[in-house]
Structure formats: structure tokens, C-alpha cells
Amino acid sequence: MEGKENIEGSFHLTGGDFTNAGVASSELKSIMTKLGISPDIARRAAIATFEGEMNVIIHAVAGVMYYMITPDHIKVVLNDMGPGIPDIQQAMREGYSTAPDWVREMGWGAGMGLPNIKKNSDEFRIDSVVGEGTTVEIIIKIKEDKTP
Amino acid sequence: MNIREVADSLSLDVKTARGDLGRSVTGCYISDLLSDVMANAKEGEVWITLQTHPNIVAVASLKNLAGIIITNNRTPEEETLKKAEDEHIVLAVSPLTTFDAGGRLYTLLRC
Numbered sequence: 001m002e003g004k005e006n007i008e009g010s011f012h013l014t015g016g017d018f019t020n021a022g023v024a025s026s027e028l029k030s031i032m033t034k035l036g037i038s039p040d041i042a043r044r045a046a047i048a049t050f051e052g053e054m055n056v057i058i059h060a061v062a063g064v065m066y067y068m069i070t071p072d073h074i075k076v077v078l079n080d081m082g083p084g085i086p087d088i089q090q091a092m093r094e095g096y097s098t099a100p101d102w103v104r105e106m107g108w109g110a111g112m113g114l115p116n117i118k119k120n121s122d123e124f125r126i127d128s129v130v131g132e133g134t135t136v137e138i139i140i141k142i143k144e145d146k147t148p
Numbered sequence: 149m150n151i152r153e154v155a156d157s158l159s160l161d162v163k164t165a166r167g168d169l170g171r172s173v174t175g176c177y178i179s180d181l182l183s184d185v186m187a188n189a190k191e192g193e194v195w196i197t198l199q200t201h202p203n204i205v206a207v208a209s210l211k212n213l214a215g216i217i218i219t220n221n222r223t224p225e226e227e228t229l230k231k232a233e234d235e236h237i238v239l240a241v242s243p244l245t246t247f248d249a250g251g252r253l254y255t256l257l258r259c
Contacts, residue, residue: 019227022206029210046210047186054183107199112183119187 007035008068013056015082018106021057024065025050028076035069037142044120045074045140051113052078052136058103059083060133073122074140084130092118092126149173149257151215151238154194158252160217160240163224164232171238173214176253178246182207189213196249200224205231205239215239219246 009031011024025046032042049065056063060082068075085091092114099109114136118124123139152169155162162169174192179185180199189195191212197204200222208216215238218224224232224239232239242249 019202021203022210025210026206043191043211050186050206050210051183106201106203107180107182107197108203110181110183112181112187116183116187 006068006070007031008066010064010066013053013060013063013065013080015057015059015061015063015080017057021054022050024053028065028067032069032074037069037074041074041140041142045076048117048120048138048140049076049078051116052076052138054108055113055134055136056080056082058099058108063133071142073142076138076140078136079133080135081133084132085126085128085134086130088126088128151194154215154253154256155238155240157256158217158242158244158249160242162238162240164229164239165215165236166238168236168238171214173257175257176250177213178250186211194253196246196253198222198246200228202227202231204228205235205237208232208237209235213237217242217249219244219249 028049029042029046060080063080066077090096094115095111097109097111103109121138122141125137128134150170150172154173173194177189177193178196180197182203185195185207189211192214194214194217195208196217196219200218204216205228218241221243
């Protein structure tokens with residue numbers, strides 16, 4: 001990444017808005033590409049943010065995806081106004097999902113979202129309060145390009 | 149092999165992004181679970197699915213897939229076609245079952 005300034009911004013996400021699913025992740029990916037971040041890092045970030053976006057769209061009323069790109073890492077915080085997760089350990093288990101049937105028929109809600117986010121991140125934190133919402137914070141490190 | 153050769157060989161009905169048919173195909177991934185495709189499909193692969201809603205375009209675009217083949221003659225939604233055209237994602241429809249489309253593609257790419 002050229003320069004040393006941090007780039008930050010946010011996207012508003014609306015629960016149930018499947019039509020615009022992926023728009024925020026796609027825009028973030030294109031920002032990363034323009035900054036010269038390696039395709040592999042941008043791809044991991046895009047998968048993690050898309051899954052995060054879907055979680056908000058499927059489960060919450062609304063949410064915000066905040067990002068900050070520094071020369072060292074990409075940090076993304078997804079904050080939603082949703083039902084909250086009573087048992088985070090259970091929600092992190094691959095295959096566990098509370099998505100309704102019609103969402104599953106679309107091919108979402110396979111219980112892979114949170115595990116996919118974690119798998120594609122270097123650091124992963126999740127906090128949730130039932131009845132208030134969920135916050136997912138991820139960091140993806142940007143490796144130094146050693147080519148001259 | 150490029151997506152045009154795949155389309156010709158499988159007699160696909162190409163619906164979008166005809167200008168991008170020169171894109172090369174490195175393999176194929178078959179799944180109707182979008183998170184599975186996000187996790188396991190690789191760049192340059194063509195994706196065979198029964199899903200027809202617009203989110204498949206977002207997944208294909210983020211994963212940089214070579215294209216999408218919808219099997220069993222299912223009709224993609226209007227919004228799906230619009231998004232695919234906008235994002236230069238080749239989307240094609242086949243009357244073949246997923247098994248037959250995948251089998252033909254396997255023969256084409258691996259044999």
C-alpha cells in the first residue's frame with residue numbers, strides 16, 4: 001500500500017435487503033485493489049466482509065460496517081441492531097444456523113458464515129447482547145511486499 | 149480453455165456478458181450453498197448451480213469466477229441478469245442436470 005495515511009469509512013446495511021447484498025464488500029474490495037493491496041489479502045477480506053454483511057441482512061434490522069485500512073492491516077467492525085446471539089460458542093460451530101427456511105432456500109444460512117469470517121481473518125472478536133445486537137471485529141494483516 | 153469454448157461445447161444459452169467470453173476457465177465448482185462457494189471455489193472456476201437470485205452474481209464477482217451455469221433450464225431473475233451484465237459476469241443456462249453439466253465439464257477440462 002502506498003503512502004502512510006489510514007483510509008477509513010463505513011457502509012450502512014439494511015436488514016432484509018438481499019438485493020444489495022455484497023455491495024459494501026464489493027466496494028471495499030475495489031478500494032483495496034486501488035490501494036494496491038495484494039489480491040489474496042483483498043479476497044480474504046472480501047469473503048469475510050461479505051459473510052458479515054449477509055449476517056446483518058439475514059438476522060438484523062440494520063447495521064454498520066466500518067473499515068480502516070492502515071499500511072499494516074485492514075480492520076473491519078460490523079455492528080448490528082439484531083436479536084443478538086445467546087450462545088456464541090454454538091453459533092461459531094460450522095453447520096449451526098438459525099436462519100429461516102426461505103433464506104436457506106436461497107443457499108444462505110448453512111451455518112458457515114461466522115466460521116468463514118474467522119477463517120479468513122488474522123484476528124477475530126465477537127460480542128453479542130441478546131435483544132441489542134452483535135459486534136464482529138476482524139483484522140487482516142497486510143504482508144509487506146518484499147519485491148524491489 | 150475459455151468460457152466461449154465451454155459454452156459451445158455444452159450448448160449453453162449465454163444470457164449475459166458476451167463480451168467476456170474470452171475469459172479462461174481453470175476448473176469448476178458445483179454447489180447451491182453460497183457460503184460454500186465463498187469458502188471453496190477458486191478464482192477462474194466456472195460455477196454450476198440451481199440458484200437464480202441476484203446474490204449469485206455478487207458471490208461470483210467477489211470470488212472472481214469465470215462464470216455461472218444455471219442448470220435444469222431454470223430461469224434467472226431479471227435482477228440477476230442485470231447485475232451480471234453490469235459486473236461482466238458470464239451467466240448461462242443449460243437444460244442439462246447438474247450431474248450431466250458437471251460430467252461434461254469434467255471431461256472437457258480434465259480428460
